Amino acid sequence: MRGKKGKNPPILSQEFLIQNHGDIVSCFCMVFMVGLMFQATQPLAQVFIAAQHNVTTEVEGRTQVNYTNGMKDLCTIFFYSLCWIVVHAVIQEYILDRFNKRFHMSKTKHSKFNDSGNMLPFYLLSIGVAIDLITKLEIIPKVSKLWETYPQTEMTFMIKFYFILQIAYWIHCFPELYFTKTRREEIANKVTIYSLYLLFISSAYIMSGSHIALILLTIHYIPEALFNLTRLIHCAGKTELSQHGFLIWAITFLLARIATISLTILIVWFGLGKSQIEKIDFISGNFNIQTVRIAWLAAVVLVQAWMAWNFIMFQVQRYRESIPARPARSADKKKSKGTKQNGKSSPRPKQSPRPKQE
Secondary structure, eight states: OOOOOSSOOOTTSHHHHHHHHHHHHHHHHHHHHHHTTSTTTHHHHHHHHSOOOEEEEEETTEEEEEEOOOTTHHHHHHHHHHHHHHHHHHHIIIIIHHHHHHHOOOHHHHHHHHHHHHHHHHHHHHHHHHHHHHHHHTTTTOTTHHHHSOOOOSBOHHHHHHHHHHHHHHHHHHHHHHHTTOOHHHHHHHHHHHHHHHHHHHHHHHTTOHHHHHHHHHHHHHHHHHHHHHHHHHHTTOHHHHHHHHHHHHHHHHHHHHHHHHHHIIIIIIIGGGGOOSSOBTTTTBOOOHHHHHHHHHHHHHHHHHHHHHHHHHHHHHHHHHSTHHHHHHHHHHHHHHHHTTTSSSOOOOOOOOOOOO
16 A cells, blocks of 8 residues: 555565555455355454454343453454554555655654654544543543442443554554664654553453543543644644644643543542452452552553653753754854944954065
8 A cells, every 4th residue: 555656676575565564464354354254254253353252131121232351352452453554554645645745844754744643543533432432431420430330341342342442553553663664763762652552551451440541541642632733733834833732732741640640549549449359359350459559550650750751851852952042143143243343342353464565
C-alpha cells in the first residue's frame, strides 16, 4: 500500500517488506477471514476473530452473554494487531502522504506529522467509545461503583472488545518502528512509552479492573489527543494557532496528572481498602490485597511523576532555546546606537594616520 514509485526492490528484501508491508499483512488477515467461510476451519478462525471466554447467565428471565479474560485472548489480540498494521498503512498512504506533498516539510516535521496523524484517530476513537461505555455503566454520577463492583470479571462485549483493541494497538506499534524507519535516537523513548501502555492496560484487564481503567485511560487520552492535533497544526505551518493549542494542551496535561493521582488514591487506597482480602483469589479474579494495592498505587504515582518531570524538562528546554536570540538583538541595537551618537556613548577607536601622498 505504500508508495511504489521508482525501481522495484528485490522480493523479500528489507525495502520490499517496508514498502509493501500493508499489502502483505492484509493478505494474512484475509486468510483468517476466509477461514470463517469453511466448516472445517471455522472453529479455528473464530478463535482469532471473535471474542472468546463467553459466560451465559439468566437475568430476569433473559439470557445475558458476558465475557471474561483467558489465554485464547492472545489469538484475538494477535489478529487485531495485524488489522491495526493495515489501518496504519491505509491512513499513511491515502491521507498523510497526500498532505506531506502539499506542505513540503523537513524530515523532522515529516516524522512528527506522520506519528501524530496515525495516533490522533486512535485517541479520538478511544475517547469516544470510552465515554459511551462510561455513560452506559453510570459511573460518573456514582464513582463508588468503581470499587463496589470490583472485581469486574464479567465484561460486556463492547468492554472486552475495547480492551482487546487497546492492547492490540500498542503491540502493533513495535513492528511499526521498523516499517516506518524510526530513527535510532527515538526508538528507546517510544519503546518505553509503548511498554508502559501495554503494562498498565494489560494489568487492568487481567486483574479485573476494566471499569477503573476506562476512567483513567479517558483522562489520559484527552491531553494526548490535544497534543497530537496541535502538533499536526504546527507541522502544517499554522504557528500562531498551534501556540494556543500547546497552551491548552499544557493546562490539560497538568490537570490530567492531578486527576489521575487523585482518582487512583481514592479508588485503590480508600475505596478498595474497604473490601480488602488476605490472599489473591484467582478463581474469582480478586486481586484486592494490600501488597497489590500498594504496587498499583506506587506504579501509577511514579509514572505520573515521570511524565510530569519530562514535561517540565521539555518546557525548560524550550525556554532556554528562546533565550540566546534576545541578547544578540539587544547587542546589535547597542552597536547601532553607539555609531549614531558621534562617539559620546561608544567612542570610535582611534585610527592610525594615513601616509601623505607625495
